Amino acid sequence: MVETHTDFNIWSPLAAIRCNPSRADKRFIYFYLQSKEFQTGVELSWSFGTQQNIGMGVIQNLAVPLGTIPEQTAIADFLDRETGRIDTLVTKKRRLIALLGEKRTALISRTVTRGLPAEAAREFGLKPHTRFKDSGIEWLGEVPEGWEVVKFSREVKIAEGQVDPEREPYSTMVLIGPEHVEAGTGRLVSEATAEDQAAISGKYYCHKGEVIYSKIRPALRKVVKAKNDCLCSADMYPLGGRDKLLNDYIYWLFLSDQFAAWSVLEADRVAMPKINRNTLNELRLPVPVGSEQAAIATYLNRETAKIDQLFTKVEAAIVRLLEYRTALITAAVTGKIDVRGKADKQGLTRTDRTDPN
Incomplete structure (x- = not known):
């Protein structure tokens, strides 16, 4: 049993959507607004206008598939749990990106002002710096002797x-x-x-x-x-x-x-x-002396490239997670996946459920 409901109260420039509690679970509507189906409906409406904004008429005329309140609640409970897991993973990966950025900047900052790490210096046929002098410049601090x-x-x-x-x-x-x-x-x-x-x-x-x-x-x-x-x-x-x-x-x-x-x-x-x-x-x-400048540049090109590769992998993983999040929401709010196991915990009978087909 699926019906549509567009009885929303909206104020510009932001749309404040109020749900009739006897017909719509507000959490279900919240997730539906994040679905690909809703986004596609809005995009199709944009194609007939001159400005890309969601007007009152656009939202009021978009149909929302609604099952019974218990069904909507079960779907919302399912999505609360599953999107929460995805959001936690995304947060961790974004934190990893921040840490990689900090590591990259720290590597650059140390190398251009203190010289190559000992192992890298020997790799380039240079002696590691062991003695430093005051540069006399407040922002710079100490630099290797010889610079x-x-x-x-x-x-x-x-x-x-x-x-x-x-x-x-x-x-x-x-x-x-x-x-x-x-x-x-x-x-x-x-x-x-x-x-x-x-x-x-x-x-x-x-x-x-x-x-x-x-x-x-x-x-x-x-x-x-x-x-x-x-x-x-x-x-x-x-x-x-x-x-x-x-x-x-x-x-x-x-x-x-x-x-x-x-x-x-x-x-x-x-x-x-x-x-x-x-x-x-x-x-x-x-x-630094010319040969050391060239070594520093080569070293930083190589080491930052490694970090940048990790950046790319983590960013791609975030994109995939967010795409999966949207796909999961879309499938759930349109009845394309079965959340009846969750529905049983809500005390629903089989006749209360919307046929996913």
Whole structure:
């Protein structure tokens, strides 16, 4: 026995749905609203409108399959238990992702300011660092003996001058903005040409291998290496190492906790959080010898790749769990799975149950 019920009271901009307790279990309705069937109904309604929002008429006209109150309660009890288990697993996996992120950042931060771990140093034919000196820089602390601490402008060039993104060859080049870079990881998450983005104002030209750093909201640590010649937003700086600094080392240094702490402190001195060119040029940063910089970059490329692979696996597992959660809810609220074992515990007779077929 299945009937439909759409007698809801709704207030905009949020829909407050009140259920008639004699006809609908509110927990059953709660789960039904999370089902694929409900989502599909809403999406089909969107296709006939100009704006993707759920209006009062959309919800009122969507049919909801309702069995008896005891049946709805049994389904809700089943889903409370099963989705609770799924939610616990998802929470644990999200915590694992957070821990992996912390491990990744700690690895980068230690290596770019203290040098390679002893075993890794020997692997690259270097002597492990055993003695350290005060860098004289508050944000940096101690650095290995033998490392220099130099002014940024002396060893890193910030690109100057801008190009017109509406003209060739620039219009068909990839244009990178802060929105294309994942916070804190150094990963480019999307690409589009200047033409695709309808860019009109001046952009910086970036050479392959240069480091692109977002000067706005530095706490987000948005930094990426240019895979090819490209353009970047005026909100970002293309950076290139001079004689003593490798671009790869600059990239990893800018992802460290120490650099982030300095940049946030400096950004807080102005109305809009950003690092201007003069501030960056006055920065003093650590400079390992060239061979060690290359070893640090190679080591971090390898070790962070291992962590990133774990990230990917855990994220994929979360996606599968959430897809299963939605599928389970949909199957239960539409009668496609049998929860009669639960129904028996509620004291139902066989004639009270909805035929799952």
